[in-house]
Ligand code: ATP
């Protein structure tokens with residue numbers, strides 16, 4: 001059966017922490033593809049994200065170019081308002097009726113799954129894989145997950161990369177190097193579009 005990874009995020013900008021967990025997931029779970037799904041607006045970041053969704057998608061596109069196993073799915077950009085994972089997973093279930101879906105997250109994101117819209121439905125639509133992210137241990141993440149959702153989540157250990165988009169934005173604003181934290185093409189696009197220069 002075809003196995004497809006679904007990786008939602010703000011990707012403001014995409015960095016090697018994201019790319020490594022997508023690659024780990026592909027490799028370990030024998031996924032045929034990983035679809036990156038930039039949100040229109042994260043329900044947890046309403047009013048906070050200045051970079052347009054179209055630009056964040058373009059950053060993803062540049063970062064994954066040349067990897068035939070990685071793709072961009074822009075479905076959330078076509079919907080107005082906050083992007084709910086449950087809606088994305090419903091749409092992908094229709095698009096790929098017989099594939100097994102795997103939703104990828106870091107430990108920090110999955111810890112809050114109890115606050116998502118319809119989390120019970122989310123875990124029936126996709127198997128959740130939570131990768132270790134430096135700063136949030138598996139037990140800390142499990143502590144946040146309501147008991148009835150825990151069976152839908154597989155925790156995956158990895159040597160996590162301690163990189164965040166917040167750190168990248170702060171470095172750009174301060175005029176500091178982001179080389180080797182994000183792909184070269186992402187740096188070029190950040191420079192071309194003059195992103196992250198002013199305080200949001
Ligand atoms: P920000 O600092 O703006 O919140 P971020 O680096 O956390 O950005 P997001 O777009 O918020 O990136 O994250 C999308 C998904 O990727 C989430 O599930 C998050 O847990 C995961 N993720 C991001 N960075 C890492 C990392 N370094 N290691 C593991 N998972 C990560």
Ligand code: MG
Pocket residue numbers: none
């Ligand atoms: Mg985040």
